[in-house]
Amino acid sequence: MSTPRRKALITGASAGIGATFARQLAAQGHDLLLVARRGDRLQSLADELSGRHQVQCEVLSVDLTRVDASATVMAHLDKLGWHIDFLVNNAGLSGHTKFAQTPWSQVGGEMQLMMTALTELTHRIAPGMIERRWGRIINVSSLAALSPPGESLLYSAIKSYVLVLSQSLDMEFKPHGVHVTALCPGFTHSEFHDVMGTRNIANHLPGILWQQPDAVVKEALAAVMAGKPVCVPGWVNKLLAAIMRPTPLWLGYRLGKAFNPFK
Template sequence: MDSAALRAVVVTGASAGIGEEFARQLAVSGHHLVLVARRLDRLEALASELKARHNIQALCIASDLARTDAAETLAAELEAKQVQVTGLVNNAGFGDRGSVQALPLQRQLDMIQVNVTSLVDLTWRLLPGLKAVPNSFVINVASTAAFQAGPNMAVYYASKAFVLSFSEALHEEVKGDGVAVSALCPGATDSEFASEANMTNTLLFKAGTMTPEAVVRKALDARRRAIVIPGLKNLLLVWMGKLSPRMITRRLAGWLQA
C-alpha cells in the first residue's frame, strides 16, 4: 500500500441508526472513515458534518449489499481509492416480520445476501489488509436474536445466528495476527430497524429500547471480546435463554414478535 494511502475504518449501513452512530463515535476518536450504504445523499451529509466537526477525512461509497457482486466491487473501489483499512464494521443488515410463507421469497433471499453472504465476502476480501495493520478490528453486528430461533422472523434470526457463530470462530482464527473480531449482539434499539422490519408495535420494542449511542459505546469499548451484549437486560435475557429449553425460548421469541 502506498505511503499516501488513507488509513480508515469502513462502516457499512452507515446512513442511519447504529451504523451512523459508529461513524460518529469513531470520528470523535479521530478515525478516518469510509461510509457505505445505499443512500448516498445521507452519507454525504453525514460525512460533511463529521469532517467539519472532527477534522477527519470521510469517503462515501454508495453500495447495495443485496447485490451478489457488491462486496467485490466495494473492495475494488477501496483499493482504487488507496484506502488502507484499519477496521471494518459490518453493520448493514435488515429484518422483516412475518412467517416464511407470508414474506416474499426474494425479500428473504436478499436478507441472507446482506446479513450473511456480503458480510463474509467483504470480511474475506479485507482481512489480508487488516492483518497488516496494528490494532485492527472487525465488528460484526449480530443481535440477541442470534441466541434462539425466531418464529415470524425465521430467516432474520437464523442469519444473525450465523453472524455470531462466524464471528466467534474468526475471533479465534485471527487473534494471533493482531486482528480483534467481535460479534455485537444488541437487543431492541431505537433506530430505523424497527420500522423497516415492521416491529414498532411488537411487545419486544414496547418493552423498552437502548439508544444507538449506548450500544455503540459498549461495542467500541469491548471490541476485543468475541461477544459483546450491551445492556444488563439484554445480557440477562440471553443467559436466561441459555438455561431454558429451546422449545421455551423459541416460543417466547415468537410471542414477543406477535
C-alpha cells in the same frame, strides 16, 4: 513524519447504529468510508463529521444485496488507496414475513445483505489486517441470536450465523493482532422497526428494554478493543441473555412460539 490515521469502513452508516458508529469513530480520529444505499444521507453525515473532527470521510452508495457489491466496495477502496483497519459490518433489516409466502428475491436478498456481504467483506479485508498485524472487526448480530427462535423470523437464523462466524474468526485472527466481536444489541432506538413495519408493536414494549444507539456503540467499541468476542450491550440485555441462553432447546422452542410479539 506523522502516523497515518486509521481507516474505518462502516456498512449501513446512513441511519441508526451505523451512523452512530460513524460519529464515535470519527470522534476518535478515524478516516471513514460510509456505505449504504441512501447516498444523500451518507454525504450529509460525511460533511458533518469531516468538518467537526478534521477526518477524511468518503461515501459509497451501494445496495449490498447485489452479488457484486463487495467487489464494488473493494474497487472504491483501491481508487482511494486505502487499507481498512476497522471494519463494521452493520447493514441490516428484518423482513418479518411468512417464509413460504415471501418471494425468493426478498429471502435471498436478506441473506446476501446480512450473511454473504458481511462474510465476503471480512474475507477480502481481513488478510490485509493480518499482514499489518492490526485490525478490528465488529459484526452486528442481535440478542435474537441468543434468544429462543421466533416464528417467521429468518432474521434469528441469520443473526445466529453472524454470532457463530464472528467467534470462529476471532479464534483464527486474534493471534495475528486482529480482534473480531459479534455485537448483540437488544431493542435499540433507530429506524429498524419503521423499515420492518413493526413500529406500533415496538412502541408498546416497556421502555426498560430499549437502549440508545450511543450506549450500544460505546460498549461495542470498548469490547472490540479489549478483545471480547461477544458484546451484549446494557445490563438488561445481559440479564436476558443469561436467563435465555441456558434454556433447554425444547423449552426455548415453546417459549419462542408463545411469546413472539412480532408474530
